[in-house]
Structure formats: structure tokens, C-alpha cells
Amino acid sequence: QQQEEPAPQQQAGDKAPTPEDPQLTLATTTSTQDSGLLDVILPDFEAKTGYQVEVIAVGSGAAMSMGESGDADVLLVHSRAAEDEFIAAGHGVDRHDVMYNDFLIIGPAADPAGIKGGNDAVAAITQISESEAIFLSRGDESGTHKKELSIWRAAGIEPSGDWYNSVGKGMGDTYRMADEMQGYTLIDRATYLANKGNYSLEPMVEGDELLFNPYGVIAVSPEKYPNINYEGATAFIQWIISDETQALIAEFGKDQYGQSLFIPDAK
């Protein structure tokens, strides 16, 4: 039932030299924290580089506005279009792909919309809207929400009605609500796997290319905010796209769920 709290790894032996400014603020989406990924990989970074990472877990939107105001040094987010805008506006530099996971549509075992087993997201949501089965939308302009909206757009549907619930919450909370309301929702695999023991919803649709969810890392622009820790951000980026870390990411979740939660894809 209970998810094991991942114990921070104690790195024995060689101590890393302490950097000039060891405080590094990472603004990220709740999914990386709530899934437990950061608890597993960050100790490795801290041990190797001597940085101390402060994790602020918020929505992708808030994470980026934190970067915009210079309140974070480095971002780990998943909202591709917004990320590009962010770079274009000069708020950030050094964007790299880190990993991806995928989304799936989950729903109640009774499956009132009859979509179970398919792999066509557009067809599935069309059916959900036609049968007016309960659907929960994150509704918070998060990466997940934007993904959902893009699928509706692809289906040519403007979702509205009593069956369409825009809940304005994080993924974990939305999952909880969907379970209570026995409704369908779009969820990232990491959150789904981490919590599925607690709830009864089942996977309905997965494997559609539309459901691909890339995470990127961005350093906040040192030109805009000279007092941010750009050096640390660079170290973080170098570390997270390094082969060793990528391997760590690939391993994460395998022992517990039998599959990786995130697929590394740094180039």
C-alpha cells in the first residue's frame, strides 16, 4: 500500500569541493517531486558537486514565472511551447531535453464511454464527450493541461457541460478527485504509477504519439539576473544530461513498478 520513502543515498568517500555559492534553487513541476524521482537522483548531484539544491515544486506555469522573476536558478519543466517562448523572451538559456514520460487516459472500470483498450486519444475523448461521461481537467495551464487542450483541439471539440470538470489542481489531487468521482482524466505515467496503489481507476488509452511528454531543463538567464547562481545551474544541467544521471533516471521506478517512470532522452 504505502509507498516506500526513498532514503537519500549517503555517498561515502571523496568529498566534493564546496562551490563558491553552494545554494541552488530548482523550480520544477510537482510531478518530479511527487513521483519521488528527485529524492533519488538529487543526492548524487549534491555529493558530486557540493551544491545544495532547494526544490520548489509548483505548476509549470508558476515555475516559469519564478524563473522569469529570478527567484529560481534552474528549471525542470514540461511545457514545450511555453519553454520555447521563455527562451525567446530572453528569460532563460541552455535549454536541454532531459527525459520524457507519457500521458495516459485513465478511467473507471465500468468504462461508461467505452474507450478501454484503445490507443487513439482523439477518438477516445470524442467518445467521452459524446457520451458525456465525467471527465476531469487539470484546468491550471500546467503542461498536462496544455496537453489535454491540444488533444481536444485535434478532435475539434470545445469541451463544456456538466460532465467536464475543470478542477484547477495538481496532478496528485486531480487523480484523487477523478477516483472519487469515477471520472476519466489525462495523467502522466509517473504520477499514475506512483499512486495507482491508492486508487481504483484503470488505464484506458495509452501509446498514442500525441501523449508524449518531454521534460526540459533551462538555466535562468544570468544576464537578466546577475546575482543568480548560473554556475550552479550549469553544473546541474551538465550533470542531469550526463550519461550516468541519465542511467539513474532510466532505472528509477523499475524495482517498484516494473517499468521506468521516465525515459531519458538527453542528446
Added chain:
Amino acid sequence: MTVLFKLSNITKSYGERQVLNAKALEIRAGNIHCLLGPNGSGKTTLLRIMSLLTPNDGGHLEVLGEAVNWQPSQLLRLRRQMAMVTQSSFMFEGSVYYNVAYGLRARKTPKKEIQQRVQESLELLGMSDFIDAPARYLSGGETQKVAIARALAVRPRVLFLDEPTSNIDPSSSLEIEQYIKHINQEYTTTIVLITHNFFQARRLAQHTSLLWEGHIIEEGPTRDMFHNPQDPRTRRFLKGEY
């Protein structure tokens, strides 16, 4: 004459200290009964026990013919026949009217009658002009007068007066005494009066009890007590007369 209050061996202690130990006391219907005694001798405590505001520790208490069992229903029934002017004359926040009408409202008297009775009572005490004044702004004597009016408004069978004219000017005081006598005679209202004014006691009371450190050390017709006190302490106390 019926005995309205019958006390035997009534005791009351606060902490270690016994402040009241009344062996025997009877108060007869239609009487004006005065309680005298030095400060702290237990007069107010005794009055509070008779008016069922403070439970006694030991002894037997009979009020208006009933052994007191301190059940709410009994208390309400008995208290509805009493009224009291306390030493501090507490006023509820609100107007003089609100305060004087309080007891009548509690008895669900019709509004018309309340208005009439309040006006009547205030007039008797010469306080009609203050009917709409906030009760808490009254002067010391005015407050006491309103407290008396408030007690009279309910036309009680028994009236407890704890130093009711201590802050009232002499001429008003005499008028009030007249009125106390009047209701005692006209409506046979029984009155228990605490006072430090010996003249007032002599003018009003048929009976007097003298308290001393919680004990009733002398009791009898008021005239006898003043003319021929038995206890040396009574004699000493009454010499403080002015």
C-alpha cells in the same frame, strides 16, 4: 403568622473560613425583618442563601413553606415570588426602561402592562425623567433608585434589600422608607432589610437579628434590641450609633 423562611444550623465557608453559622432564624410573613452587623459579619451571605443565590454548606433551609432541594424548577417557582436589591445594584447594559422591565418580561407580562408598571415604579422613585437613559451612566444614588424600582415592578411577595439606600440622599431615603412601609402594609410584602443605618432599622423593622462573625448573636423585636440588648457585643456595636 406563617413562617416564610426557616433556617437551622445553616453554615457557609469560603476555603478554610466559615463566614456563616446561623443556628436558627425564622422570618414571618408580612414582617419587616432587619439584619444588622459589622462589615463582613455575613449579612449578605445570609441574604444570598435565603434568596437561593448561594447554596448553604450544611443545615436545613425552608423557604416559603418548602424544604429547598435546589432543583431549577423549585428555584424558579420560589424566586418568582421574591425580588432583591443587591449591594452593588448591577445594571444590565441598556436603558433604564430595559432594566426595570426585565422582571416583567421574564414573567411574560403583556407589553402594555409592562410599560405602565415601569412608568409607575420609576415615578415612585422619582426617576421618570431617566426612563430612556443608559443605565450604566447613572449616578450612584440614581442607580440604586432604579434597582429599587426594578425590584418593586414585579410586585414580589418577599423583598430583599441589601443596604438599599446607602448611596441615596436623606430626603429620598425617607421617601423610600415610606414606600417600603406602604407596600409592607398594603400588600403584606415581607421584607428582609440589611442596613447600617440604625435609625432606618428602628423606623422600619419589627424584628431584628444581629450578626457577629457569622453567628446570630441577638434576635428579637427591634425595639427590645435597641433598648435592652442582651449580648455585650450588641451593646458595643450599637454604641457606634450616631
Added chain:
Amino acid sequence: MTVLFKLSNITKSYGERQVLNAKALEIRAGNIHCLLGPNGSGKTTLLRIMSLLTPNDGGHLEVLGEAVNWQPSQLLRLRRQMAMVTQSSFMFEGSVYYNVAYGLRARKTPKKEIQQRVQESLELLGMSDFIDAPARYLSGGETQKVAIARALAVRPRVLFLDEPTSNIDPSSSLEIEQYIKHINQEYTTTIVLITHNFFQARRLAQHTSLLWEGHIIEEGPTRDMFHNPQDPRTRRFLKGEY
């Protein structure tokens, strides 16, 4: 003799109603000056203005030789030479000791001396036994005695007494009168006394003023006032004598 309080045309209104209009009043150092008058005639109001607790609306007020400007520093300086027993004898939450020591603590008296003076004052009032009792549980008369002790403890130059013995038994009352006389003579403490007890006024006061609906209608040596009142209202009021 110096004039400690000099009032001319002092007025005070509450809302529409003028409750005080004192054309002229002087209180001389070393005197015991009594204020008489029916309830609501403005005695307490006048006392509160003289003790700088209530600002007057109009007129000119001189206290202890200074024209009053109501500046905090002046108020403090003047009040430090006064003490007061109010009609309601407010007690701070805490013990009798706490209350009697209050004024001494405010003056930063050394602790040793405070203890001694508190004990002295309480003894004078016969209240030593109550030194550790919670002040709010005292009987009416006991409270008043503590209030007097509290005022005496600071050894004021001027002492205001607003019906100070209204709840006190006659023999204690006489003792207190003796003590008031004593400090008046020994320490030339000036005393302004409000009382409804004409005997007390005659025993204590050299001077008396009589208030009537806010006006001082008669003023003079106490003896003259009682033997030969000028105003018909004074005569009527003093006839209420008992």
C-alpha cells in the same frame, strides 16, 4: 491659607443636559470641605473635575496653584499629590496587598517601605487579616475599607472621598472619621468629602457647599449652613435629616 482649588464658571454637559454649572468654588489648604446635595446634583461630576478625571466644558480651573492645561505631565504631577476613594471602589484583579500597594509601586517606592506602608494602612482600617485575600471577593464594607487604605497609603496632600463610608458599619465609620480628622490635623491633608450623612458632614467639615441640579446654591462654614441655611431649597433638603 492657600487656595488649593479655585473654580469659576465650571460647566459640564452630557448630551443636551447640563449636569454642572459651578459659578465659584474655592477649597483652602488644610480644610475638610464637604459637598452635599441630592442624588444626581453633580457632586461626583464636580469631584471628578477637581481630581482631573473629567475635563470641564467651560470655565476656569486652578488646581494646587496651577491653571489646568490638561497636559499629561501636569496631570501626573498634580495627581501624584492627590488620592481618591470613588463611589464604586473599583478593585484591580489581584490581592488586597496588590491593590493597596498599587500607588506606592507607581511612585517607585522601595519594596520594603511598600510592605510596611501597606501593612500600616490596612491595620488602621482593621483589614490586616485580608492582606492576601482576592480583593474582588470582599464584602461591600470591606471593599470600601480597602479603598480607603489604598488612598491613605500614598499619603496624599489632597484626599477626595466620594461617600467613603456608605457601606461601612457605624462603629467602623466613626473610627474612620477619627482617622480622617487625624490626618487632616497631623499632616494638614486637605480633604474633599461627599456624603449623604449630615452628621458626618457636621462632625468633619469646616466648610460645606450644597449642590442643586448642578448649581452651588449655598456655601459656607458647615455650622452656619446647618443652623442658618439661606436658600429655601437648602432648608428643605436638610429637613430630610434623620
Added chain:
Amino acid sequence: MDVIGQGVKEGILLILSLDPELIQVTLLSLQVSLSALLVSGLLGIPAGTFLALKDFAGRKLILNIIYTLMGLPPVLAGLIVFLVLSNRGPLGEWQLLFTPSAMVIAQVLLGFPLVAGLSARAVMSQRQEAYDTAVMLGATRTIAILSIIREARMGIIAALTTALGRLIAEVGAVMMVGGNIQGKTRVLTTSIVLETRMGHDSRALGIGIILLILAFIIMLLILKLEKRSFKDDSTIQII
């Protein structure tokens, strides 16, 4: 800093726009908080009065527990109500989760201890004389106790305004059991959280300003009510 200025501007624009969604959210906020306040008051004032006046074994303990529950985290209150009302919970059949009723229930859990605890304090500071005078004038116990409550009204109104403040500002509980569903259970505070999560700071501030204006108006009404019943509104004169 200009975000704050912009927030004020946005707040005014929001009010002027009369956006139907915002009106609906505002009305729901009012409805939920005022209902919870009403229930908290109806339960809390009698409970507080009872605890202040009735001496029984365990009274102190209960009072201390109530004071402690003033520190009940809204999220925790929300979680408890969630678990009780959840499909798997004992009252799951009632199907109340994610409805305004559930939000009211969770808020009562927060409002009740506040009203009860502060009312108990207000009543305790009243004087014996008030009760004595009332019963000696022939009041039943109940009426006498009502009179004490009347004398304690300053403190009790303070209890109600404090509770209202807490309830209208609270987000943890309503978020948990209401679910912040647009058009259904979204209220002002959950909107603020949502807007901040989306990084719309000035809009969040704007909604916050609307909420504060609302609170201001309600406080004025409550205080008016108090004034109307008592004319002599004295303060201590410092001279």
C-alpha cells in the same frame, strides 16, 4: 512591485467587468462561508456558553481541546471530511463530496472551535452579578444565561468576526473537499490559488482584493448590527 499596483487595477477592472463567472464564484464563496459561519455560530455560541458556565469533570480538558482545535490545519480538516464523505468512507452514500455542502461541513470543523472557544472566554469574563440579578428578577435559567450572553456580546461578536475572517480566507479545506471545480465548487480563495499556480499574480491579487472588499462589507454589517442594539458605545477616556 508594479505587480501589486497592477493587481489593484486588475481587481477594479474585474469588479467593473461584472464577469458572470466571477460573480458566481463570489456568490458561492459568500454562500459557503456564511453558511459555515451560521452553523458554527448556532453550535459554537451555546457550546462555548455551556463550557463557560457549567462546571463538570472534564470541562477544563474539553476547553483545552477546543482551544487546540483552533489550531486545526484546514488541510487536515479537509482531509478528515474527505475521508468521511469519500465513496469508501462511512457517509459515502450521501454523495456530498465535491459539493458546496461538503465545503460547509469542512469549514464548520474550523469555525466551530473558534466560535466556541472565544465565546467561552467572553462569557467567562462576565460577572456573577449579571446572573444573580437576572434570576432574582424571575428569569428562568435559560433567559438568565441569554442575558449573560447579551452582556458578553462584544466578545461574541469578536468570535464571529474572527471566525468569518478565517472561513472566508480559508482554502485548504474547501480545496480538498470542494475540489475547486469550475462553475460548481470554485470559490474566491481556490481561484486565488489557481491563479498563483498559473503564475497570474496580478489576477490573483485582483481576486484577493475582491475578497477583502467583501470581508470589509460583511464586517461593517456585523458591527452595524452590534451598534444598532446598543446605543451607549463607550470607550475608556484616557485623560
Added chain:
Amino acid sequence: MDVIGQGVKEGILLILSLDPELIQVTLLSLQVSLSALLVSGLLGIPAGTFLALKDFAGRKLILNIIYTLMGLPPVLAGLIVFLVLSNRGPLGEWQLLFTPSAMVIAQVLLGFPLVAGLSARAVMSQRQEAYDTAVMLGATRTIAILSIIREARMGIIAALTTALGRLIAEVGAVMMVGGNIQGKTRVLTTSIVLETRMGHDSRALGIGIILLILAFIIMLLILKLEKRSFKDDSTIQII
């Protein structure tokens, strides 16, 4: 429902485990809330007393604004402090964001109106006699006012306990300006939110229970303090 039972169990196990991380989180909770309470008290009691006693133009308005600010949503308080302390904000140079100091500042924004408003109420309900008696005994204005505060202590302690309850339970503000950083700004309430987000309901409940026990102990201490200074703890006798 067994989640609640399990939550209680987990709470006990958590306490017994003496988990160093949990201890650190608990201590930080205490430190932040008590510091904020201290500052709120040091500012709020004088401010409330001043507003209760000093008559000046605009006094009523300020009082009403303070009553209104009792309804300041924690998220909003958090947001405002966030904007002020943010790098782009006017105090960005202080580098306080995501530190316990920032959390204290945001909580003071919540605690101050509560303490000031309730203290004002408590002082207002005192009687003129208290002040008069004090100054006639030679007290300076300040000492006389302190005596009034002493008489009003029941209400002021209620103000402090209420504020403590709100601060220790509050999550919106500390989450916003603290950021819930593990080992640095994570406190009990933000842990509860995190655990519920991860679906660990019974652990969330367990932490909640620890928080309530803590609140209970502090309330006991505050009330003990109050008792120690005054022996005559009378209640009204209902007979």
C-alpha cells in the same frame, strides 16, 4: 475509515521513531509560528490597545480594516510577501525568499490583525473605573494603560491563542514564500499538503496529529502562564 485509525497509529509511530527529519520539520514549524506569534503579539497588543483607547479621526476605519484583515487569505498574504521579497521586488536584495524569515514575515501579516483586533476588543470592554483608579493612585498614563491591559488579560490571551492556532495551522503563506524546501523551509503543514498530494493519507493524518499535540501543549503552557499570575479563577455559578 480505517485510514483515520491508521493515521492515528502512524502518528504515534512517527513520534516514537524520533525520525530526525521529522524532528527538524517540527522544530522549524515551532520556530516559525512562535516567532510570528511573538512579533504579532509585540506589535498587535500595543496597536490594539492604542486603537481601543485613543480617539482620533479615522480610528473606526482603521479598526474596521483590521477586522477585515482578519480575513486576509493566507495565500494572498503569501503572494504579497512573495512579490515584495522576490528578486524583482523592492526588497529582493535581502535575499529572504524561501527562508524561514520570509515565512515569519508572511505569518506576521496574518497574525498581527488577529492579535490587534481581538486585543482592541478586549481592552474596549474594560471599564473606565480601572483607568481612573490607576491614575488617581499616581500611575503614569503608560502604567495605567498597562493596568487596563492586565485587567483585559483574559481577552488578550484569547487573542494570542487564536493567533497561534491560526499560524501553526496555516499553510498557504508558508508554502508560497517558504517553498516547502526539504531540510530548509518544510514545516508540518506543508508536509501534510505534500503527503496528501502523494496520496499518503495516513501519513498526512499522522503528521496532523503531531501538529495538534504540539498545539495542545503550547495552549496548555499559555493557559498555565495565565493561571500562575492570577489565583482567583472564578466562573459564574449557575444556581
